Amino acid sequence: MNIDINFIGILIGAIMASSVPLILAASGELITERSGVLNLGVEGMMIIGAISGFALMVITDNLFFAIIGSMLSGLLLSFIFGFLTQSLITNHVATGLALTIFGIGLSAMIGKDFVGIPGKEFPLLLVNLKERIPFFGPIFFGHSVIFYFAFLLPFVTNYFLKKTKIGLIVRAVGDSPISASNQGINVLLVRYCCILYGGAMCGLAGAYLSLIYTPQWIENMTAGRGWIALALVVFATWSPIKVLIGAIVFGGITILQLHMQAMGIRIPVQFLSALPYIMTIVVLVIISRDSRKIKLNTPTSLGQMFYKEK
Amino acid sequence: MIKIEKRNEAPNSIYFLTPVLAIFLTLISGALIFFILGFKPLEALKFFFITPISDLYGLSELLIKATPLCLIAIGLSFCFKSNNWNIGAEGQLTFGGIVGGGVALLFYNHDGFYVLPSIILAGAIGGMVFAMIPAILKVYFNTNEILVSLMLVYVSKLLLDYLVVGPWSNPEGFNFPETRQFSESARLPILIEGLRIHAGIFIALISVFLAWIVLYKTYLGFQIKVSGLSLKTAKYAGYKGKTMILLVFMVSGACAGLAGVGEITGPIGQLHRMISPDYGFTAIIVAFLGRLNPIGIVFASLIVALTYLGAETAQIFLQVPKYTGQVFQGMILFFLLASDFLIFFKIKFLGFKKYEY
Numbered sequence: 072m073n074i075d076i077n078f079i080g081i082l083i084g085a086i087m088a089s090s091v092p093l094i095l096a097a098s099g100e101l102i103t104e105r106s107g108v109l110n111l112g113v114e115g116m117m118i119i120g121a122i123s124g125f126a127l128m129v130i131t132d133n134l135f136f137a138i139i140g141s142m143l144s145g146l147l148l149s150f151i152f153g154f155l156t157q158s159l160i161t162n163h164v165a166t167g168l169a170l171t172i173f174g175i176g177l178s179a180m181i182g183k184d185f186v187g188i189p190g191k192e193f194p195l196l197l198v199n200l201k202e203r204i205p206f207f208g209p210i211f212f213g214h215s216v217i218f219y220f221a222f223l224l225p226f227v228t229n230y231f232l233k234k235t236k237i238g239l240i241v242r243a244v245g246d247s248p249i250s251a252s253n254q255g256i257n258v259l260l261v262r263y264c265c266i267l268y269g270g271a272m273c274g275l276a277g278a279y280l281s282l283i284y285t286p287q288w289i290e291n292m293t294a295g296r297g298w299i300a301l302a303l304v305v306f307a308t309w310s311p312i313k314v315l316i317g318a319i320v321f322g323g324i325t326i327l328q329l330h331m332q333a334m335g336i337r338i339p340v341q342f343l344s345a346l347p348y349i350m351t352i353v354v355l356v357i358i359s360r361d362s363r364k365i366k367l368n369t370p371t372s373l374g375q376m377f378y379k380e381k
Numbered sequence: 382m383i384k385i386e387k388r389n390e391a392p393n394s395i396y397f398l399t400p401v402l403a404i405f406l407t408l409i410s411g412a413l414i415f416f417i418l419g420f421k422p423l424e425a426l427k428f429f430f431i432t433p434i435s436d437l438y439g440l441s442e443l444l445i446k447a448t449p450l451c452l453i454a455i456g457l458s459f460c461f462k463s464n465n466w467n468i469g470a471e472g473q474l475t476f477g478g479i480v481g482g483g484v485a486l487l488f489y490n491h492d493g494f495y496v497l498p499s500i501i502l503a504g505a506i507g508g509m510v511f512a513m514i515p516a517i518l519k520v521y522f523n524t525n526e527i528l529v530s531l532m533l534v535y536v537s538k539l540l541l542d543y544l545v546v547g548p549w550s551n552p553e554g555f556n557f558p559e560t561r562q563f564s565e566s567a568r569l570p571i572l573i574e575g576l577r578i579h580a581g582i583f584i585a586l587i588s589v590f591l592a593w594i595v596l597y598k599t600y601l602g603f604q605i606k607v608s609g610l611s612l613k614t615a616k617y618a619g620y621k622g623k624t625m626i627l628l629v630f631m632v633s634g635a636c637a638g639l640a641g642v643g644e645i646t647g648p649i650g651q652l653h654r655m656i657s658p659d660y661g662f663t664a665i666i667v668a669f670l671g672r673l674n675p676i677g678i679v680f681a682s683l684i685v686a687l688t689y690l691g692a693e694t695a696q697i698f699l700q701v702p703k704y705t706g707q708v709f710q711g712m713i714l715f716f717l718l719a720s721d722f723l724i725f726f727k728i729k730f731l732g733f734k735k736y737e738y
Binding site: 111115160161165166169170171177181290301305340341344345351 | 547669704709710721726
């Protein structure tokens with residue numbers, strides 16, 4: 072068997088494409104968590120983004136509306152979470168779970184008339200370069216706008232958190248909401264913004280799935296990616312660049328198991344499909360073992376309720 | 382004008398009234414959602430919540446669905462009370478079902494009294510062992526139990542899929558993804574002729590009773606509650622935190638495992654891909670709606686079971702997707718958590734005064 076260099080390029084391109092929804096959702100959740108809020112509703116917000124984006128694309132035939140709509144729908148859902156956890160001071164874990172269950176149900180209700188409708192073609196950039204340049208072509212060209220945005224996002228997020236004043240405020244709120252509040256920072260406002268941003272990114276991640284990755288609507292089509300994105304944030308120890316690396320590793324496992332299935336390797340399909348989930352556990356164990364390392368970037372107030380006597 | 386004050390102590394009645402308020406608000410919002418999606422709201426609610434339980438068959442179906450929910454939620458209440466977030470009960474249910482189902486297939490065509498008890502025991506042990514994975518990783522490797530228990534749900538479902546498609550599939554089954562039908566001796570007895578209600582309900586009721594005794598009448602129950610309220614206090618009092626974590630996970634895993642065997646030896650009678658319509662996840666809502674109290678959980682499981690039945694009825698009569706039940710389940714939890722605000726805070730209406738300068 073001679074190895075085709077172009078095939079490896081296509082493979083790497085596919086791995087990167089499959090990591091896009093994970094990068095988007097995890098980067099969004101990372102900002103939310105850095106402000107001290109643990110939103111377990113990622114899966115629910117992604118699936119709502121997926122159906123909203125798909126439905127708007129079918130109805131309006133307008134790419135812009137579809138993308139903005141998916142982000143808005145994720146944002147709206149995260150607003151419910153924000154209102155409950157921040158204004159009504161509910162438990163983050165329980166509220167996030169409710170959001171996921173609610174989101175999956177609502178998406179199926181909205182999407183019942185969209186099952187089986189073929190998706191519209193999504194314009195890809197620089198397709199001619201993809202075919203002309205061997206190896207590098209399929210890696211870097213012929214992708215969607217969201218693809219390039221996703222690969223830029225972790226770097227922007229990193230810069231935002233480390234170098235900007237607002238980023239510093241977000242981290243301060245996450246590490247010690249009480250001292251931040253005493254410094255005159257409006258903790259609730261900061262946290263609301265971070266929650267809504269996270270929601271919008273999850274919505275976009277969902278839209279990538281239903282518009283580009285597998286352009287159609289299937290009930291429950293996010294298939295646990297939201298939960299993997301949550302795990303990614305932990306195993307990147309809240310660092311945006313490591314989120315990018317982790318997402319690519321995951322995309323790699325997903326694509327490789329698909330190819331192993333296609334090549335007819337004599338391992339049952341189900342064991343290969345279980346690989347990403349088992350890998351998550353293994354990596355979590357390796358990373359969590361060193362508690363100093365994980366505490367370095369962990370927002371100190373993560374998941375805790377904050378109430379300021381008025 | 383409204384003023385919000387933190388309460389020091391809430392009246393007891395509010396703990397029971399807020400779930401009622403939550404259910405009421407869920408019904409109103411549900412009607413609104415039905416209206417937006419173009420259904421007649423009152424008619425839709427009737428199909429959802431009244432039609433399914435207006436005959437004996439429906440009531441028996443309600444109890445069948447409430448049984449696993451109640452069992453799992455009882456187990457989860459041990460975890461949640463002590464601040465351990467086991468959200469992978471669905472996986473523990475599936476694994477319990479796999480182990481129990483394996484024993485049932487092993488005893489295929491056996492006709493002894495020992496068959497059913499060994500299946501049930503195997504299921505409980507299976508669920509327990511599976512729940513030990515996140516517990517051990519949490520205790521010894523400091524790993525987040527939420528993520529681990531959840532990832533294991535997918536693993537167990539894929540394992541079940543592999544077994545029913547591959548090695549355990551029915552040899553005379555024309556390659557359908559299912560095992561043989563279990564023998565009569567491996568099935569839970571039916572309680573009422575002509576209905577599907579089975580003896581699993583007694584397993585659930587016994588667990589409710591045992592849980593009530595352990596949680597409210599023993600020192601262990603007290604320890605569990607204290608570690609939930611304040612880990613520091615628990616450490617100061619010298620409670621063995623690690624043992625406690627392992628223990629609550631074992632209890633909740635065993636309960637979920639029992640729910641799993643209850644399903645396969647009860648209404649299903651074999652193993653196939655879909656042995657649970659996400660009972661393990663929905664039970665989280667049941668546990669909260671029941672205020673982590675065994676008696677409360679019994680009522681909560683009946684109410685939430687109705688959302689399952691209602692979704693099935695509404696699917697037939699109104700062509701809404703079966704996931705509609707989840708919308709109601711999510712909303713119940715939203716409103717319940719929101720109404721908890723009334724427990725921690727007092728809202729004072731100060732009347733409408735004109736500003737005086």
